[in-house]
Amino acid sequence: xxxxxxxxxxxxxxxxxxxxxxxxxxxxxxxxxxxxxxxxxxxxxxxxxxxxxxxxxxxxxxxxxxxxxxxxxxxxxxxxxxxxxxxxxxxxxxxxxxxxxxxxxxxxxxxxxxxxxxxxxxxxxxxxxxxxxxxxxxxxxxxxxxxxxxxxxxxxxxxxxxxxxxxxxxxxxxxxxxxxxxxxxxxxxxxxxxxxxxxxxxxxxxxxxxxxxxxxxxxxxxxxxxxxxxxxxxxxxxxxxxxxxxxxxxxxxxxxxxxxxxxxxxxxxxxxxxxxxxxxxxxxxxxxxxxxxxxxxxxxxxxxxxxxxxxxxxxxxxxxxxxxxxxxxxxxxxxxxxxxxxxxxxxxxxxxxxxxxxxxxxxxxxxxxxxxxxxxxxxxxxxxxxxxxxxxxxxxxxxxxxxxxxxxxxxxxxxxxxxxx
Amino acid sequence: xxxxxxxxxxxxxxxxxxxxxxxxxxxxxxxxxxxxxxxxxxxxxxxxxxxxxxxxxxxxxxxxxxxxxxxxxxxxxxxxxxxxxxxxxxxxxxxxxxxxxxxxxxxxxxxxxxxxxxxxxxxxxxxxxxxxxxxxxxxxxxxxxxxxxxxxxxxxxxxxxxxxxxxxxxxxxxxxxxxxxxxxxxxxxxxxxxxxxxxxxxxxxxxxxxxxxxxxxxxxxxxxxxxxxxxxxxxxxxxxxxxxxxxxxxxxxxxxxxxxxxxxxxxxxxxxxxxxxxxxxxxxxxxxxxxxxxxxxxxxxxxxxxxxxxxxxxxxxxxxxxxxxxxxxx
Ligand code: SF4
Ligand code: SF4
Ligand code: SF4
Ligand code: SF4
Ligand code: SF4
Ligand code: SF4
Numbered sequence: 001x002x003x004x005x006x007x008x009x010x011x012x013x014x015x016x017x018x019x020x021x022x023x024x025x026x027x028x029x030x031x032x033x034x035x036x037x038x039x040x041x042x043x044x045x046x047x048x049x050x051x052x053x054x055x056x057x058x059x060x061x062x063x064x065x066x067x068x069x070x071x072x073x074x075x076x077x078x079x080x081x082x083x084x085x086x087x088x089x090x091x092x093x094x095x096x097x098x099x100x101x102x103x104x105x106x107x108x109x110x111x112x113x114x115x116x117x118x119x120x121x122x123x124x125x126x127x128x129x130x131x132x133x134x135x136x137x138x139x140x141x142x143x144x145x146x147x148x149x150x151x152x153x154x155x156x157x158x159x160x161x162x163x164x165x166x167x168x169x170x171x172x173x174x175x176x177x178x179x180x181x182x183x184x185x186x187x188x189x190x191x192x193x194x195x196x197x198x199x200x201x202x203x204x205x206x207x208x209x210x211x212x213x214x215x216x217x218x219x220x221x222x223x224x225x226x227x228x229x230x231x232x233x234x235x236x237x238x239x240x241x242x243x244x245x246x247x248x249x250x251x252x253x254x255x256x257x258x259x260x261x262x263x264x265x266x267x268x269x270x271x272x273x274x275x276x277x278x279x280x281x282x283x284x285x286x287x288x289x290x291x292x293x294x295x296x297x298x299x300x301x302x303x304x305x306x307x308x309x310x311x312x313x314x315x316x317x318x319x320x321x322x323x324x325x326x327x328x329x330x331x332x333x334x335x336x337x338x339x340x341x342x343x344x345x346x347x348x349x350x351x352x353x354x355x356x357x358x359x360x361x362x363x364x365x366x367x368x369x370x371x372x373x374x375x376x377x378x379x380x381x382x383x384x385x386x387x388x389x390x391x392x393x394x395x396x397x398x399x400x401x402x403x404x405x406x407x408x409x410x411x412x413x414x415x416x417x418x419x420x421x
Numbered sequence: 422x423x424x425x426x427x428x429x430x431x432x433x434x435x436x437x438x439x440x441x442x443x444x445x446x447x448x449x450x451x452x453x454x455x456x457x458x459x460x461x462x463x464x465x466x467x468x469x470x471x472x473x474x475x476x477x478x479x480x481x482x483x484x485x486x487x488x489x490x491x492x493x494x495x496x497x498x499x500x501x502x503x504x505x506x507x508x509x510x511x512x513x514x515x516x517x518x519x520x521x522x523x524x525x526x527x528x529x530x531x532x533x534x535x536x537x538x539x540x541x542x543x544x545x546x547x548x549x550x551x552x553x554x555x556x557x558x559x560x561x562x563x564x565x566x567x568x569x570x571x572x573x574x575x576x577x578x579x580x581x582x583x584x585x586x587x588x589x590x591x592x593x594x595x596x597x598x599x600x601x602x603x604x605x606x607x608x609x610x611x612x613x614x615x616x617x618x619x620x621x622x623x624x625x626x627x628x629x630x631x632x633x634x635x636x637x638x639x640x641x642x643x644x645x646x647x648x649x650x651x652x653x654x655x656x657x658x659x660x661x662x663x664x665x666x667x668x669x670x671x672x673x674x675x676x677x678x679x680x681x682x683x684x685x686x687x688x689x690x691x692x693x694x695x696x697x698x699x700x701x702x703x704x705x706x707x708x709x710x711x712x713x714x715x716x717x718x719x720x721x722x723x724x725x726x727x728x729x730x731x732x733x734x735x736x737x738x739x740x741x742x743x744x745x746x747x748x749x750x751x
Pocket of ligand 6: 477478479480481482483484485522536538621622623624625626627
C-alpha cells in the first residue's frame with residue numbers, strides 16, 4: 001500500500017502541475033513598485049503624447065521601446081518556437097518538461113511586445129490597420145502581421161492548459177453561477193477538438209517565427225547609409241534568425257534555473273544540460289556568419305580604432321558570443337547549474353546588446369545635432385514591462401499546470417504527501 | 422491491438438495530412454492577393470519636378486511663408502520672414518514649416534551667401550512609400566509623394582527609412598499625431614496650379630515643369646556658365662532619382678545635402694522581402710517540411726511504443742509461463 005502511494009507521487013510529478021507557493025515575497029513587492037512606476041510614465045505618454053516621456057525626435061524616431069521592448073523582446077521569446085520544434089515536431093519526449101514553460105514565456109513575451117508596439121505608435125487606436133491595409137513591400141508590415149498571427153497561435157497552444165486546469169472545476173460565485181454549465185461545455189468542446197488540430201498550430205507557430213524573426217532583421221536594411229556599416233548588411237535577416245535560434249535554449253535554461261530557485265525546486269539538470277549542448281554549435285554558426293559577413297564587406301577597418309560603435313561591437317561579439325560559445329562547448333559547464341546559468345545569461349546579454357546596437361547604436365541619421373539616449377520615462381516603461389512580465393509569469397505558473405516539479409526534491413514530496421493526506 | 426484503435430489512428434493520420442493541405446492552400450491563396458497589394462510605382466514619363474537653382478536664391482524665405490499659407494498652417498506676417506537672424510541656426514523641415522531655407526558661406530564671394538531651400542525630394546523610388554506599414558504614403562504617377570492621414574498609424578518607420586530625413590512627427594500630440602512633409606502641393610497641381618513656393622519666388626530660383634525638361638534646362642545652365650555651376654545635378658540619380666533637382670556652385674555635402682549612392686533606398690530590402698516571400702513558396706515549403714518531419718517522428722514513436730509493448734507482452738507471457746512451471750515444479 002505504502003509502495004503504491006509513493007509510486008503515484010513520483011508518477012504524477014512527471015506531469016506539469018500548478019506551483020503551490022505564496023505569491024508575495026519581498027522580491028515580488030519590489031517588482032510591483034517597478035511595474036507601478038512604469039504605469040505612471042505610460043499614463044504620461046497617453047495623456048501628453050510620446051514626446052512628453054521619451055527622448056525621441058525627428059532624427060531619432062525609434063529608440064529604446066522599439067529596440068528593446070519589441071526587437072529584443074521578440075528575439076528573447078524565441079525559446080517558444082525552438083522548444084516547440086524540438087519537443088513537438090521532433091517528438092523528443094525528454095524535452096516535454098521545457099515546452100510548457102517556454103510556451104508561457106513566449107506567450108507573455110509576445111503579449112508585451114504587442115503592448116510595446118501599442119504604446120510606441122502614435123495612433124495606437126489604429127493598431128488594427130495593417131490587418132486591412134496591406135503593403136507587401138514593407139518589412140514592418142510583414143513583422144506586424146506575423147506577430148499578430150503568431151500571438152493568436154500561442155494563445156491557442158496554451159488552451160489545453162486551461163482545459164486541463166478548469167475542466168470539471170468551473171466554480172464561479174454569485175449570479176455568475178448560471179454561466180458555469182456554459183463555460184464547462186465550452187471547455188469540454190475545446191478539449192475534444194483542440195488536440196486533433198493542435199499540430200497545425202504548432203507547425204504554423206514555427207513557420208511564423210522563422211518568418212518574422214528574420215524580417216525583423218530586414219527592418220533596418222532600408223535605412224541604408226544611415227546605419228553604421230558594422231551592422232548594416234543585406235544578410236541582416238539571416239543573422240537575426242540565427243541569433244534568435246541561438247538564444248532560444250539559453251533563455252529556457254535561464255528561466256528554468258531562475259524558476260526552480262525561486263520556487264525552491266531542484267533544477268532539471270538532465271534536460272538543461274542536453275539543451276545546453278545544442279547551443280554551442282548554433283552559436284558557432286552565428287559567429288561564422290557574422291565573421292564571414294565582416295570579411296566579405298571588409299568592415300573590420302571600423303574596428304581598428306576604439307570608437308563607441310567599435311566598443312559596442314566588440315562587447316556584443318566577445319561577451320555575448322565568443323565567451324559563451326567556449327563555455328557551452330565545455331562538458332563541465334554543461335553539468336554545473338551555476339556555470340550553465342552564467343553562460344546562458346551571456347548569450348541573452350549578447351542578443352539584447354545586438355538588438356540595441358542594430359536599432360540604436362548603429363542608427364546615425366543625417367542632421368542630428370545630439371545623439372539619442374533613452375530618457376528616464378523610456379527606461380521606466382521598459383523596466384515596468386519586464387517587471388509585469390515576471391509577475392504574470394509567477395501568477396500563471398501558480399494558476400496553470402506549467403512547471404514539471406522534480407519529485408526527488410524533499411520539500412515538494414512533503415507538500416504532496418500533505419495534499420494526499 | 423483491436424480494429425477500432427487502428428481505425429482511429431489512421432483517421433488521425435488522415436486528419437493530420439488534410440490539415441496541412443488546407444493550411445497550404447490557404448497560404449497560397451493569401452499570396453495571390455498579397456502579390457497585388459504591394460505599392461508599385463507606375464511613373465509617368467512626363468512626371469513633374471522642380472529645379473532649384475541655389476545660385477539664384479536670395480534667401481527671402483517667402484517660399485516658407487507661401488507654403489505655410491497654402492497648407493493653412495498658422496504663420497506670421499510675411500515681413501517677419503525678412504529677418505535673417507534665423508540663418509544663424511541650421512534648420513530642417515518641421516511640423517510648422519514643410520520647407521526651410523538655410524544659409525551657407527560662399528567661398529567665392531563672402532558678401533553673397535549661398536541660400537538653399539529644402540523640402541521633401543519626392544523620390545522616384547521613395548523609401549517612405551516602400552517602408553510604410555499600411556501604405557499611407559504613395560508616389561503619384563505625376564511626381565508628388567503624398568501621405569494619407571486616414572491610414573497612418575504613427576509608427577514612424579517612414580522617418581527611419583527616408584534617406585533625406587524629411588518626414589517629421591507630432592511628438593507632443595496624444596491623439597491623432599500627424600506626419601508632416603512637403604506634398605509638392607499635390608492638391609494645387611491637380612487644380613492646374615503650380616506649387617505655392619514656385620509661384621511666390623521673386624527671383625524664379627525654382628523652376629517647375631516636366632522632370633526630363635528640367636534636366637535638359639539644368640544642363641544648359643551649366644554649359645552656359647561653367648564658371649558659376651558645379652557640373653552636377655543633385656537629385657538626377659541620388660537614391661534612384663528625385664523629382665526635386667538642385668544646381669549649386671559649392672559642393673553639395675557642404676550645403677546641407679547627404680552624400681547618397683545611386684541605389685534606390687528600397688531596392689535591397691524589397692528584394693530580400695520578395696526573396697523570403699516569393700509567392701509564399703518558401704514559407705509554404707517550410708510548413709510542408711516541418712509537417713512531414715512531425716508526421717515521421719510521430720510514426721517512428723508509435724512504432725517504437727508498439728515494439729516496446731510487444732516486448733513487454735512477450736515478457737509478461739514468459740513470466741506467467743515461468744510462474745506456472747514453478748508452481749507445477751512445487
Ligand atoms: S508571411 Fe504570411 S502570415 Fe506573415 S505577414 Fe506575410 S502573409 Fe501574413
Ligand atoms: S513577393 Fe513579389 S509579388 Fe509577392 S508581394 Fe512581394 S513583391 Fe509582390
Ligand atoms: S525624400 Fe523622403 S519623404 Fe520625400 S519622397 Fe523621398 S523618401 Fe519619401
Ligand atoms: S508613421 Fe504613418 S506614414 Fe509613417 S510609416 Fe508609419 S504608418 Fe506609414
Ligand atoms: S511644393 Fe508646396 S508643399 Fe512643397 S515646399 Fe513648395 S509650397 Fe510647400
Ligand atoms: S522664395 Fe525663392 S529666393 Fe526666396 S528663399 Fe525661397 S527659393 Fe529663395
